[in-house]
Amino acid sequence: MSEATYPVTPQVAVDKIFPLTxxxxxxxxxxxxxxxxxxxxxxxxxxxxxxxxxxxxxxxxxxxxxxxxxxxxxxxxxxxxxxxxxxxxxxxxxxxxxxxxxxxxxxxxxxxxxxxxxxxxxxxxxxxxxxxxxxxxxxxxxxxxxxxxxxxxxxxxxxxxxxxxxxxxxxxxxxxxxxxxxxxxxxxxxTNVAGIPYKQMFSGQTGRAEYFVNHADFxxxxxxxxxxxxxxxxxxxxxxxxxxxxxxxxxxxxxxxxxxxxxxxxxxxxxxxxxxxxxxxxxYRYILPNSGQGVYSPQWLVPEWSLFVQPDSDAGSKYAFVSLDGGxxxxxxxxxxxxxxxxxxxxxxxxxxxxxxxxxxxxxxxxxxxxxxxxxxxxxxxxxxxxxxxxxxxxxxxxxxxxxxxxxxxxxxxxxxxxxxxxxxxxxxxxxxxxxxxxxxxxxxxxxxxxxxxxxxxxxxxxxxxxxxxxxxxxxxxxxxxxxxxxxxxxxxxxxxxxxxxxxxxxxxxxxxxxxGKFDPDSLEDQIEARADKLLRVAADVDSAGWLARQAYKVVIGIASSKAADKVVKVVQAATRDSKLLNPK
The missing domain is CATH 3.40.1090 (Cytosolic phospholipase A2 catalytic domain)
Incomplete structure (x- = not known):
């Protein structure tokens, strides 16, 4: 059986692609x-x-x-x-x-x-x-x-x-x-929720390594x-x-x-x-170690491909992940x-x-x-x-x-x-x-x-x-x-x-x-309550329940969504009240 292949690390120096200056x-x-x-x-x-x-x-x-x-x-x-x-x-x-x-x-x-x-x-x-x-x-x-x-x-x-x-x-x-x-x-x-895995080998016992995952993606x-x-x-x-x-x-x-x-x-x-x-x-990710006295020697940062890419992948193979706010x-x-x-x-x-x-x-x-x-x-x-x-x-x-x-x-x-x-x-x-x-x-x-x-x-x-x-x-x-x-x-x-x-x-x-001027958060209470009600229904899987359970859920969810809406309105009111622009003390 042939050895598994993965995307190839560039065969040229980092600074030939990403110049130092x-x-x-x-x-x-x-x-x-x-x-x-x-x-x-x-x-x-x-x-x-x-x-x-x-x-x-x-x-x-x-x-x-x-x-x-x-x-x-x-x-x-x-x-x-x-x-x-x-x-x-x-x-x-x-x-x-x-x-x-x-x-x-x-x-x-x-x-x-x-x-x-x-x-x-x-x-x-x-x-x-x-x-x-x-x-x-x-x-x-x-x-x-x-x-x-x-x-x-x-x-x-x-x-x-x-x-x-x-x-x-x-x-x-x-x-x-x-x-x-x-x-x-x-x-x-x-923010890459799965992240990109890297492995750092250590001297000493054979096979000892530390794994790192970078979630800061671009x-x-x-x-x-x-x-x-x-x-x-x-x-x-x-x-x-x-x-x-x-x-x-x-x-x-x-x-x-x-x-x-x-x-x-x-x-x-x-x-x-x-x-x-x-x-x-x-x-094409790299690190930039400082060799001393302002001399930099960039090196390719090679992922641990086997942890997130299927064997026999090439450069065009897709890596799927979930993205969150880059901030x-x-x-x-x-x-x-x-x-x-x-x-x-x-x-x-x-x-x-x-x-x-x-x-x-x-x-x-x-x-x-x-x-x-x-x-x-x-x-x-x-x-x-x-x-x-x-x-x-x-x-x-x-x-x-x-x-x-x-x-x-x-x-x-x-x-x-x-x-x-x-x-x-x-x-x-x-x-x-x-x-x-x-x-x-x-x-x-x-x-x-x-x-x-x-x-x-x-x-x-x-x-x-x-x-x-x-x-x-x-x-x-x-x-x-x-x-x-x-x-x-x-x-x-x-x-x-x-x-x-x-x-x-x-x-x-x-x-x-x-x-x-400060808007009135109370004007949104019905919309907030409707959103909360729907969220709670999905979370409780109400639609798949029997008739009696649905009636019980309806009462409980109605109370919970009303309280949630009231809480959100108060939080929004506090946010406008705390604003140094909208409400100077």
């Missing part, structure tokens, strides 16, 4: 990696940021085109370039990464406060995050019709419908955005951006799914949609997603973005006069953690804190987060919510948005909450581009014509130059959105 950008070009952190319903904030960012880049490109006509040979608009080199995302950030990768190929209207509602609905970010995903759909019960098992407390159908809408977005007008790498690498992280895509110039100088990773923009490519987009749903599958609240991918992709294991995939942008070695240029590429982390949750109150030890009270502690711990370990708060490091930038409440208190992070309560599920309960956070994202992005996304005036990126310098921080006497100058519609001030 990526080649530098073209002259007068600033390369950008977007990292979209975990969000749940706060994805509406990230969506607003992305909407304004694309509007600003489009307006700058339009200003250059008009300047060429009006001032041939004597330009008045800065001509350095910005290139979005890679996008990574997790949880709601992963959903936004997929939306962005689709939307970049098409023209659509920005969704500002001044935009008419019917035009806002044509903006994919606004339509998906503000209009489409709402508590009414999440509390619907049609997903439980005929069900024999419970997959989640909330219905996953609205998210599936939103994902299908996002990947099929087509405004009918192709764009030609030259500020995007083509193909564009998009990387989503997710998937790469290479997106064909319609109308963008090819960037062949950047080689694709061999484990990338290539996704085009023609009709025949919808199957590939559908596969990408499954990963978007998988990375957003918040445990217990939303359904886990079953996914299958080529097992051979896992042959549980990597809530801010900075390292994956760095590897594409700068190379797998950790070294990078940070000087404001020399840096020509940077990571921008968009993260709605950077607020100070609350240690004032200990959670109760009962099952219900400890559930969300347990999930949250996993997310917070992995956020701590995500990557070099300290660099984002280092004012002297020009290779890392952060966009996070910022505004004042009705009392004039300055709020940041989750405190500044309406959707942060209930483990970031609160935004699903109110259209006004999502609208507020979306518009705040646009406002914060404008302020970021105008005053914070800057380099020193003598930076190598700028050619002879550079944007006017700005004082940053204000009143510091220090002047720097914006990387993305604002023109056209991006110049119009984005107003601070009105603070939304």
């Amino acid at each position: 990526q080649p530098g950008p073209a002259p007068h070009t600033f390369e950008l990696a977007l990292v979209l952190g975990g969000t749940v319903s706060a994805g509406c904030y990230t969506a607003g940021v992305l909407d304004f960012l694309i509007e600003a880049l489009d307006a700058w490109a339009a200003a250059i085109a008009q300047d060429d006509k009006d001032n041939p040979g004597a330009p008045t608009v800065p001509r350095h370039k910005v290139l979005i080199r890679v996008v990574t995302g997790t949880s709601g950030g992963g959903v936004n990464a997929v939306l962005l990768s689709r939307a970049l190929s098409y023209v659509y209207p920005p969704a500002s406060v001044q935009t008419a509602p019917e035009l806002r609905a044509k903006n994919p970010f606004y339509q998906i995050w503000v209009n489409a995903i709402d508590i009414d759909g999440l509390l619907a019960t049609d997903d439980l019709d005929g069900a024999t098992t419970i997959t989640s407390l909330l219905s996953g159908k609205p998210l599936a419908a939103a994902a299908a809408s996002g990947i099929s977005f087509d405004s009918g007008q192709a764009a030609a955005r030259q500020y995007v790498a083509n193909p564009l690498p998009v990387i989503l992280t997710y 998937v790469r895509f290479a997106i064909d951006i319609q109308g963008a110039l090819p960037t062949p100088q950047y080689a694709l990773a061999p484990d990338s799914f290539e996704v085009g923009n023609q009709t025949q490519d919808m199957l590939a987009w559908s596969g990408m949609s499954s990963y978007a749903l998988g990375t957003a599958a918040f445990p217990v609240g939303l359904p886990a997603v079953q996914i299958a991918r080529p097992a051979g992709h896992y042959a 549980c294991t990597d809530n801010a995939p900075i390292g994956l973005a760095h590897d594409v942008l700068a190379g797998i070695a950790p070294a990078r240029e940070t000087s404001g006069s020399k840096v020509n590429r940077a990571i921008v982390l968009i993260d709605p949750f950077t607020d100070v953690p609350n240690f004032a109150a200990l959670p109760k030890a009962d099952l219900v009270s400890i559930l969300f804190p347990t999930i949250n502690c996993l997310i917070q711990n992995n956020r701590f370990n995500s990557a070099d987060l300290a660099a984002f708060t280092d004012g002297s490091d020009f290779s890392r930038f952060l966009i996070t919510p910022s505004r004042k409440n009705a009392k004039g208190d300055a709020l940041t992070g989750g405190d500044a948005i309406a959707s942060s309560g209930l483990a970031a599920f609160l935004g699903f309960f109110s259209w006004q909450y999502r609208e507020h956070d979306y518009m705040l994202g646009r406002r914060n992005c404008q302020a970021f581009l105008k005053s914070w996304f800057t380099l020193e005036p003598d930076n190598v990126v700028f050619n002879m014509l550079k944007p006017p310098a700005v004082e940053t921080p204000p009143n510091s006497g220090k002047f720097e130059v914006p990387i993305i100058p604002l023109y056209g519609s991006a110049l119009a001030e984005q107003p601070s959105p009105e603070i939304p």
Whole structure:
């Protein structure tokens, strides 16, 4: 009998496929990696940021085109370039990464406060995050019709419908955005419930080994951006799914949609997603030992194939698993973005006069953690804190987060919510948005909450581009014509130059959105009770019971679902009451 075969480990050195250092950008070009952190319903904030960012880049490109006509040979608009080199995302950030990768190929209207509602609905970010995903759909019960098992407390159908809408977005007008790498690498992280097994052999007794399982998984895509110039100088990773923009490519987009749903599958609240991918992709994982004095020797990380792949498999054989929210294991995939942008070695240029590429982390949750109150030890009270502690711990370990708060490091930038409440208190992070309560599920309960956070994202992005996304005036990126310098921080006497100058519609001030009023959770009590009733019926397998048992179940379940609804309403009321934005003390 022949020996069993498995996917083959690459026969070339790691750095031949994943360079230790990526080649530098073209002259007068600033390369950008977007990292979209975990969000749940706060994805509406990230969506607003992305909407304004694309509007600003489009307006700058339009200003250059008009300047060429009006001032041939004597330009008045800065001509350095910005290139979005890679996008990574997790949880709601992963959903936004997929939306962005689709939307970049098409023209659509920005969704500002001044935009008419019917035009806002044509903006994919606004339509998906503000209009489409709402508590009414999440509390619907049609997903439980005929069900024999419970997959989640909330219905996953609205998210599936939103994902299908996002990947099929087509405004009918192709764009030609030259500020995007083509193909564009998009990387989503997710939590692989089964995981990938590895074995470490030890010296001594023969056969002694330690087994490890990695649940922090990720998937790469290479997106064909319609109308963008090819960037062949950047080689694709061999484990990338290539996704085009023609009709025949919808199957590939559908596969990408499954990963978007998988990375957003918040445990217990939303359904886990079953996914299958080529097992051979896992042959392209590596580790980067430091040999000392900054010398790195990358090595292939070879899975223990026999534990999760059938014998005689090849690189195309499928490995099936269940995916949960990527934020549980990597809530801010900075390292994956760095590897594409700068190379797998950790070294990078940070000087404001020399840096020509940077990571921008968009993260709605950077607020100070609350240690004032200990959670109760009962099952219900400890559930969300347990999930949250996993997310917070992995956020701590995500990557070099300290660099984002280092004012002297020009290779890392952060966009996070910022505004004042009705009392004039300055709020940041989750405190500044309406959707942060209930483990970031609160935004699903109110259209006004999502609208507020979306518009705040646009406002914060404008302020970021105008005053914070800057380099020193003598930076190598700028050619002879550079944007006017700005004082940053204000009143510091220090002047720097914006990387993305604002023109056209991006110049119009984005107003601070009105603070939304608190909605009435009592209005949802009937829907919550109906959902709880259906969940309990499925759990108790009522439909298969005899007539007498069904009558007894009906009474018991009716009482239990009523109490559950009352409890949920009180929890939602507490979340709005505890909000520093909605209810300033």
